[in-house]
Amino acid sequence: MEALATFEKELSSPKKIFITTHVKPDADALGSSLGLANYLIKKGHEVTVVTPTDYPSFLNWMKGNEFVLDFSKQVDRDLAVKKLNEAEMIFCLDFSVLNRVNELGEMIRKSDAFVVNIDHHQDPEDFAKFKFWSTQAAATCELVYELIVKLGDKNLIDKDIAECLYAGIMTDTGGFRHPNTTKNVHLVVAELIDLGADVSQIANWIYDSNSVNRLKFIGFAITRRLVVREDIHTAYFVISKKDLKKYQSQTGDTEGLVNYALSLDGIKLAALFSEREDGIKISFRSSTEVAINKFAASYFNGGGHKNAAGGKSTQSLKETVEYFEKLVEESQEELFHSESVTAN
Ligand code: 5GP
Numbered sequence: 001m002e003a004l005a006t007f008e009k010e011l012s013s014p015k016k017i018f019i020t021t022h023v024k025p026d027a028d029a030l031g032s033s034l035g036l037a038n039y040l041i042k043k044g045h046e047v048t049v050v051t052p053t054d055y056p057s058f059l060n061w062m063k064g065n066e067f068v069l070d071f072s073k074q075v076d077r078d079l080a081v082k083k084l085n086e087a088e089m090i091f092c093l094d095f096s097v098l099n100r101v102n103e104l105g106e107m108i109r110k111s112d113a114f115v116v117n118i119d120h121h122q123d124p125e126d127f128a129k130f131k132f133w134s135t136q137a138a139a140t141c142e143l144v145y146e147l148i149v150k151l152g153d154k155n156l157i158d159k160d161i162a163e164c165l166y167a168g169i170m171t172d173t174g175g176f177r178h179p180n181t182t183k184n185v186h187l188v189v190a191e192l193i194d195l196g197a198d199v200s201q202i203a204n205w206i207y208d209s210n211s212v213n214r215l216k217f218i219g220f221a222i223t224r225r226l227v228v229r230e231d232i233h234t235a236y237f238v239i240s241k242k243d244l245k246k247y248q249s250q251t252g253d254t255e256g257l258v259n260y261a262l263s264l265d266g267i268k269l270a271a272l273f274s275e276r277e278d279g280i281k282i283s284f285r286s287s288t289e290v291a292i293n294k295f296a297a298s299y300f301n302g303g304g305h306k307n308a309a310g311g312k313s314t315q316s317l318k319e320t321v322e323y324f325e326k327l328v329e330e331s332q333e334e335l336f337h338s339e340s341v342t343a344n
């Protein structure tokens with residue numbers, strides 16, 4: 001049977017469904033998870049959404065937010081494990097490799113449930129029975145919309161679902177600015193607006209909900225923690241644990257910071273190094289001609305999209321930054337001048 005037909009058959013009777021997404025979910029991760037969850041609930045399924053970690057409070061407006069279980073919290077963990085063990089179907093959203101969900105990854109690998117992967121990242125691992133995957137999609141939310149339409153259920157997309165999905169498309173296209181802002185993105189978004197998405201309200205919830213601490217932190221980072229290396233077209237932020245503590249940094253407070261480095265004239269590669277409890281988290285952004293996901297995968301145990309990727313390091317903050325600078329200096333030719341870089 002064709003994959004989509006098998007999947008449809010699976011969904012044709014009420015199922016116990018477990019939905020998860022990547023660590024530190026962003027608007028696309030949570031929006032696709034809750035957009036899909038709200039749809040599946042309407043179809044009569046029993047749905048649990050579990051995130052591997054917490055996520056920014058500017059996403060708390062999404063319908064179903066109060067039912068999300070955070071696997072990193074002891075209070076939610078037992079129930080999350082129970083739901084995973086009972087699940088007949090598992091949906092993995094907005095990630096392509098199982099190590100993006102921490103310990104949940106291996107539990108999913110071992111599960112007998114019907115595993116579905118809906119995603120737009122490069123190089124997917126082969127862990128799902130049904131894959132609804134395309135790197136052409138700007139956001140997983142775009143794919144969730146298309147899947148619901150394919151299943152003949154566009155009429156079930158209400159204002160709440162439309163808003164969850166709109167949020168992910170808005171943020172993963174950088175506010176409709178990145179090269180992934182295709183005609184299809186605009187067509188999908190037009191439909192979502194038609195279905196009730198309030199675009200200025202969503203932008204307000206996501207972009208205009210700064211705390212004073214966060215704004216001061218951004219000011220501090222730009223004035224004191226930005227390193228600009230024009231000679232290698234690179235700019236980056238180095239944020240220590242102490243800095244994060246000083247500004248009482250909350251999850252999501254560093255979101256978007258790396259873009260200020262990329263916004264500099266002549267800068268083609270931007271990075272943000274932040275010192276977390278479990279090591280150094282790195283965010284990379286690049287101008288269109290630089291494939292930064294390959295760099296992240298080769299040297300920093302990471303991956304992502306061509307111009308927006310991430311990685312990690314277990315070295316100290318200082319060592320990580322020195323290693324990074326050295327790598328960029330040594331691979332300038334390959335990074336900035338290669339003709340062989342393929343777009344996606
Ligand atoms: P961000 O910098 O916003 O955390 O992530 C940018 C993009 O890179 C996102 O699509 C995210 O999923 C991906 N990404 C971030 N960190 C990692 C990582 O450690 N591993 C992989 N494979 N992808 C990552």
Ligand code: MN
Pocket residue numbers: 028029094120138139140172
């Ligand atoms: Mn995404």
